[in-house]
Amino acid sequence: MSTPTSIPAAPLTGVGRRPDDLWHSSFRAMASAVRVQLGLTTPRPAECHAQVRALFDEVERQCTRFDPGSDLMRANAAGDAWQPVGDRCFAAIEAAAQAHVMTGGRFDPRVLRTLADLGYTTSLAFAEGDLALPARTTAHQPARPKAPWSPGFDRSAGAVRVGPEPVDLGGIGKGLALRWSGDLLHAAGADTFLVDAGGDCLAAGAGPDATGWRIGVEDPAGGSDPVAVLSVQDAACATSSVRLRHWRVGADDVHHLIDPSTGRPGGAGLRSVTVVAPDSARAEVWSKTLFLYGELIGSAARKHGLAALWVYADGSHELSTAMTPHVIWRRR
Amino acid sequence: MIEPANRPSRWGAPLLIAPCAAVMFGAAVWWAGEATPTTASTPAAAPVTSAPAAATPTNAGDERLHRELARTLATRRKEAAALQRRLRHLKSNLAHARGIGGSTAGSSGSDTVGSSGSDTAGSSGGGGGAGPATIYTPPPARVVAPPPAPVVVPAPPPPPVHSTTGASG
Numbered sequence: 302m303s304t305p306t307s308i309p310a311a312p313l314t315g316v317g318r319r320p321d322d323l324w325h326s327s328f329r330a331m332a333s334a335v336r337v338q339l340g341l342t343t344p345r346p347a348e349c350h351a352q353v354r355a356l357f358d359e360v361e362r363q364c365t366r367f368d369p370g371s372d373l374m375r376a377n378a379a380g381d382a383w384q385p386v387g388d389r390c391f392a393a394i395e396a397a398a399q400a401h402v403m404t405g406g407r408f409d410p411r412v413l414r415t416l417a418d419l420g421y422t423t424s425l426a427f428a429e430g431d432l433a434l435p436a437r438t439t440a441h442q443p444a445r446p447k448a449p450w451s452p453g454f455d456r457s458a459g460a461v462r463v464g465p466e467p468v469d470l471g472g473i474g475k476g477l478a479l480r481w482s483g484d485l486l487h488a489a490g491a492d493t494f495l496v497d498a499g500g501d502c503l504a505a506g507a508g509p510d511a512t513g514w515r516i517g518v519e520d521p522a523g524g525s526d527p528v529a530v531l532s533v534q535d536a537a538c539a540t541s542s543v544r545l546r547h548w549r550v551g552a553d554d555v556h557h558l559i560d561p562s563t564g565r566p567g568g569a570g571l572r573s574v575t576v577v578a579p580d581s582a583r584a585e586v587w588s589k590t591l592f593l594y595g596e597l598i599g600s601a602a603r604k605h606g607l608a609a610l611w612v613y614a615d616g617s618h619e620l621s622t623a624m625t626p627h628v629i630w631r632r633r
Numbered sequence: 634m635i636e637p638a639n640r641p642s643r644w645g646a647p648l649l650i651a652p653c654a655a656v657m658f659g660a661a662v663w664w665a666g667e668a669t670p671t672t673a674s675t676p677a678a679a680p681v682t683s684a685p686a687a688a689t690p691t692n693a694g695d696e697r698l699h700r701e702l703a704r705t706l707a708t709r710r711k712e713a714a715a716l717q718r719r720l721r722h723l724k725s726n727l728a729h730a731r732g733i734g735g736s737t738a739g740s741s742g743s744d745t746v747g748s749s750g751s752d753t754a755g756s757s758g759g760g761g762g763a764g765p766a767t768i769y770t771p772p773p774a775r776v777v778a779p780p781p782a783p784v785v786v787p788a789p790p791p792p793p794v795h796s797t798t799g800a801s802g
Contacts, residue, residue, distance in 0.1 A: 323795075336796065338795065338796075495795055495796055497796040497797075497798075500797065500798045500799050501798065502796055502798055508795065509795075514795050514796070515792055515793065515794045515795050516794060516795065516796050516797060516798055517791065517794040517796070517797040517798070518797070518798055518799055519797050519798065519799035520799075521799060526790075526791055527791055527794070527797065530791050530792055530794055531798075538798050539798065540798040540799035542799050544799065573799050575798055575799065629792065630789070630791050630792055632788070632791075633788045
């Protein structure tokens with residue numbers, strides 16, 4: 302997530318009709334471009350757009366790791382002590398703990414120190430091309446086996462205890478922001494909408510032409526054509542990719558998807574993993590977790606019954622059986 | 634006949650007959666010596682597979698036999714050379730046919746033909762003998778029709794999308 306000061310949220314723009322009979326708007330939050338598309342029958346679309354933007358800003362304010370004053374970073378600083386946090390941060394840490402259990406520990410937000418060790422301490426300008434950071438002054442220390450993460454939650458006091466290892470809520474925070482945006486839009490009377498936050502999408506209804514929302518899976522190698530086109534209806538999709546967030550530290554190529562078992566960037570042999578799931582936070586968690594399986598991703602996707610499509614380092618791609626109904630076009 | 638009464642006349646006939654008989658006997662012995670064929674052994678016909686070393690003719694018969702053998706050897710060598718030329722021609726045709734057939738011929742077939750033909754030609758030509766050469770005759774090359782050119786169906790373009798996933802995850 303970005304600091305509000307380094308990447309200010311863009312003003313609400315672009316509200317209006319398009320030839321495909323949708324209301325469009327976009328803004329920037331959580332280091333990503335957020336695009337909102339609403340069906341024309343949505344009541345008070347401008348108000349809906351404003352509410353979605355305010356929600357993203359609030360989640361970012363509470364959950365960013367780039368602001369020492371954020372709720373998350375105050376909880377990290379407290380360590381084993383109880384720390385009151387905002388409701389969004391509380392819910393995000395709770396959801397991360399549930400994901401940690403659901404994935405058998407493969408999803409582990411306690412990677413903040415590793416990311417800091419790799420120089421990812423501020424919002425980096427990935428989009429500007431090759432990014433190189435000076436080599437570490439200390440040799441990489443192999444990750445020690447960690448006990449399962451068991452943070453404490455005091456719901457009545459709105460306080461959490463994250464433990465001695467600081468946590469990062471980057472990916473799951475964005476998935477939760479999408480989930481909460483959907484709740485908000487449904488409550489506002491919207492039944493057809495698509496919210497896209499930096500490639501994580503939440504689709505409600507059957508889209509403007511009643512055949513599903515068509516979402517292109519971008520080529521992680523940067524090709525102009527997508528790898529596949531998915532049809533998503535009342536579901537979410539998320540992609541974990543090293544296309545953008547990768548950099549060099551000295552002579553090492555690194556990226557932001559850290560394997561908690563090694564303390565190093567994981568997912569060898571893969572470039573991206575896309576997951577379709579009923580919930581946006583769940584899709585985000587599983588896309589990251591499956592990525593860490595590397596070339597064993599096929600058996601992992603089958604084992605967990607996930608709708609997944611992944612692109613190997615050589616550019617080829619495969620998909621799980623559960624993903625097949627969503628694919629309406631594939632690159633040959 | 635009136636015989637003289639003196640003794641010398643009674644011994645005259647044997648004195649005349651005995652030398653004549655001796656002369657006749659000697660002549661007969663000489664004639665027998667000349668007329669009886671000699672018992673010298675005739676050399677067996679040399680097998681064509683093993684060329685005998687050239688021997689110095691000792692008489693007219695040996696010389697004749699030597700010439701016949703030399704002719705036979707020359708004939709067999711010409712035949713072997715012709716067979717080798719034929720083999721090379723067949724190998725060339727086979728290689729050409731395989732080249733047209735491409736990968737359908739397979740590598741194992743090529744190895745088999747190559748080693749068999751080469752070995753046979755080597756022993757026949759190198760030995761110079763006239764033994765029947767067991768030339769490997771490859772089966773007639775199957776004419777493999779070139780595969781039809783694949784019909785390239787252009788991939789349909791991706792449909793228009795409402796959004797994309799994968800940029801920043």
